[in-house]
Amino acid sequence: MTLKSVSIFSFIFLSSVCYGQSFRLNPIVSPEVHPDKRVTFRFNAPNAEKVELSGQFQSVNRQLQQREDGIWTVTVGPIEPDLYPYNFVVDGLGTNDPNNQYLFPNEGFKASLLDVPSEEGSIYAQEDVPHGKVSYHFYESEIVEETRSFIVYTPPGYEKGSNSYPVFYLVSGTTDTEETFFKVGKANFILDNLIAAGKAKPMIIVMPYGNMRVGTPRPHTPEAALMYDRFAEVLMQEILPYVENNYRTKIDRSSRAIAGFSRGGGQSLFTGFKHIDAFAHIGSYSAYLTPEVFETYFGQLLEDTEKTNRALETMWLGVGKSDFLYKPATEFMDYLEDKGIERETLITEGGHTWMNARIYLYETAQLFFQ
C-alpha cells in the first residue's frame, strides 16, 4: 500500500491507521541512485496501461515495467553526476514523482529533481564547508500591483561580521519563480563552495521574481524590450533600494552585478545596459538581445566603445550548443564583437537547461567583483 494512488483523505486515514494503531508505512523509494550511478525509478499505478520516464538525462522517454504488486519500475544509466529534472508520463499524463520531496519550482510544469552525486564533489552539492543563508522577503509591488517575494543569499559569516558585500542580482527564466535559482540553481551551495575554495569573493545574491504579468513576449519582438524595461523598473525602484537599505552592501557600480537565465538573461542584459551607471558586471545565460533592441535603447554605448569597455568590467555570455536559442545567442555575441564591445563567451555542450545555468552561474560568480 502506497500513498500516491490515494487521495489526501485516504492518506490522512492511512496515517491515522499507521501512526496510531498497528502497522508501519513501507514507502516506495524513488529515485534510488545505485553506487554505479544507475538509477531505479518506482511508481505505483496499478491501473495504468503505460508509464514512461521523461528526464533531461536521456534523449528519449523510457518505458517502466509493471511488477506483480502493481508498482512500475525502470532502472536507467549509469547517469553522469548532475541534478536533473524528470517526471513520469502515465497514460499520457505528466506527473511528478510523489515519493521524491525535491520539486522544481515553476509556474507551468511540476518536475521532480534527480540528484546523482559525484564522489569528486560537484559545484552545487551541500559540502562540509561554511554555509550562507537564504532569506525570503515579502513586499507589495506598486509597479506590478501584487504581493511579491524575492530571495537573498548572504555569505557565511554575514551575521557575525560588519563587512559590506558586493551584490549579484540573479534572475531566472520564463515560468520559473524566484525560488528556481535557489532550489534548482543551487546558487547558495555554488557560492558556499566557491567562497570556501577562495575562488569567488564573498557576495550577496538577490533572486527576484521575473514574471512582469505582461504575458510571454517572444524575445525578438519589441514587446520583449518593454517587458525587460518593466523588470528594470521593478528591480531599480523596488528591490535594489530595499536590499541596499537592509543589507550591508557596497554601493559602487563595481560592486554590483546582474545576470540571468533565459528570459532572466534578456532582463539582465537590458537592465545592465540601461543602468550601466549602476552595474559594472553583466552576464547572459542562454539569452540575447536583438541588434534592433540594442541600437534602439543602447545605441549610445556604441558611440564611445572604449568608454563602454572600461565600464563593463565583466561582460559575459554563455549558451549551449543544442540550446534552441543557440543561433540568436551566438549572433548577439558576434554582434557585440563586431561593434567593438569586449565580451567573454562560453559555449558548452547541452541545451537550454538548468544543468547549464548552474555552470554559467559557477563561471560568472568567479569573474564578478575581482
Place this chain on the structure above:
Amino acid sequence: MTLKSVSIFSFIFLSSVCYGQSFRLNPIVSPEVHPDKRVTFRFNAPNAEKVELSGQFQSVNRQLQQREDGIWTVTVGPIEPDLYPYNFVVDGLGTNDPNNQYLFPNEGFKASLLDVPSEEGSIYAQEDVPHGKVSYHFYESEIVEETRSFIVYTPPGYEKGSNSYPVFYLVSGTTDTEETFFKVGKANFILDNLIAAGKAKPMIIVMPYGNMRVGTPRPHTPEAALMYDRFAEVLMQEILPYVENNYRTKIDRSSRAIAGFSRGGGQSLFTGFKHIDAFAHIGSYSAYLTPEVFETYFGQLLEDTEKTNRALETMWLGVGKSDFLYKPATEFMDYLEDKGIERETLITEGGHTWMNARIYLYETAQLFFQ
C-alpha cells in the same frame, strides 16, 4: 495544448516553439476562485476515464466532467475562506494540480494548495503590513549524520534594530518538512499580522526538520519517546545554540517557547518538559504524551506541582473534534488537570489538519512571552 499531459522535453520544445517562434501558450487556470467563493478546478487528461477532486474543503471526492477539448472541470462551493490541500485522482492515481504553483511541502504526498481569500482578512494572508523575513539555514547534523536545514522567521525591523527577541521553536508533523510551517502554516504572515495588530510580541520563530530517521514509531509506544528524545538532542545541541549565537535572542527561559503539530507536538511536549529549565512556554497542536511516558520521564514535575505551574508560564493544548487523535489528546489534557498541572485548552471543529494548525499557532503566538 497544455503542459500537463506532456513530458519535460515536450515542454521545453513547446517553450522553444512558443517563446521563440509563432504562438503563445494559453495555460489552463486552476484553481479559479470566483467572487462568490465557488471554485473551478480544471485538469487536462484527454485519455483518462475518471477524474476526481479530493480536498480538505469537502467530505467526499467530487467527479470532474470532461469537456469536448479533453479538459476535465468541476465547480464546487462556495467554500469557506481558508487555505486547503487538494489533489486530483486520475483513474485512481493521485496527482497535484500542475497549473497551480503552490504545493504542500511533504515527504509522502504531493498536494496543491487552494487559497480562498476572505474580504474581512484572514489570519494567514500576506496583508499590507510590515513583513518579517524567512531564512533557510544549512548545516551538517552530527547527531542524525546528514546535511539538514532549518528555517528562521525574523520579525519586521529585525535587520535595522539592535533589540533582542524571544524565540519560538515551531515543529511540523510526520512526513512534513521544515518548510511546511512556512509554506502551509504561513507562520511568517500569521506573525506579521499579529505583530502589526499589537496582539503578539515581536519574536523569532525557528522551524526545524522533525524527521529523526528512526522510522515512524506510534505515539503511544516507548519508541516514540526515544524518537522525541533524539529530537530534543538535535534541538538543544545543534539548533538552539546556533540560533542563540547567530541571532539577537533573549536567552532567559521566559523568552523561549516550543510548540508543534502532530509528531511535532509530541516532540515539543517532550522537549519542553525535559528542558523545562530552558522553556517557559509549551504548546501542543493535535498531539499528546501518554501518562506512561510522562511519568517515566517527567515524574518529578508531579512532585511539586506548584513549582511546575510557576515554571510553565504557558501550557497550551489544542485539538479538533474530529481529529483521529482527539481521544488521546483530550485524555492527556484531563491527565494533566487531574495531576494538578495548569493548562489552557482549545477544542476546535475539524480534524488533524493544517487549517487547525494555523489556528493553534495564531492562538499560542498571542500567549507566549506576555
